[in-house]
Amino acid sequence: MANEPSVNTKIMHFPSALSKANTILSSLLILGLTACGTSKSAFTQTGQGSYYADKFRGRPTASGTPYRPSKLTAAHNTLPFGTRIRVTNTRTGRSVKVTVNDRGPHVKGRIVDLSKRAARKIGLVDAGVAPVQLKVVRAAAGR
Known part of the structure; x- marks a missing residue:
């Protein structure tokens, strides 16, 4: 031994x-x-946020619902569809609550793509890309 x-x-x-x-x-x-769903309510993330181009209007999202620029929706790579998140533009301090209904963004370094309405609410439309923080405020139902 x-x-x-x-x-x-x-x-x-x-x-x-x-x-x-x-x-x-x-x-x-x-x-x-x-x-x-064990730790969704504690999930936060920081990185770059952007928003969907108008050319995606009406096209199906990964969840199957069509993209509507007038809705408060977002794309995230891993959060379940239906998850509500608060996205804060760290430059302006403005935030918006959105529902994840798509996958993306598909650009390295970006953590969320917002609908145009959501982007406008936090001052992201003119910038195009801005530093953001997101926090889960409600986990997707039944997940």
Whole structure:
């Protein structure tokens, strides 16, 4: 038994592999908790926000509903459809509550795409892209 390596010694031989595995497992756990509703009310995120171009009017969103610029809706890459979020333009301090009904944005570094009406309410239309913070205010029903 004296010649057998301990568990700690074995782990120390693969620190980068374990680090990557722990990072992946942690990410999956966070995503899983968010997806099943356990920690949605505590979910906040900061990054760049933008809004839909007018050319998308009437086109189906990922949830199946058509995009309507006059509605208070948003696209987010991971939050379930029907989730209500508060998006705050950190430059202006103005915020708006929107419902997630689409996937996106599909541009690196952006965390949310807003409908034109929502973007107008927080002063995002003229800027096009602005720093925002989003917070879940109500988890999607039945998720």
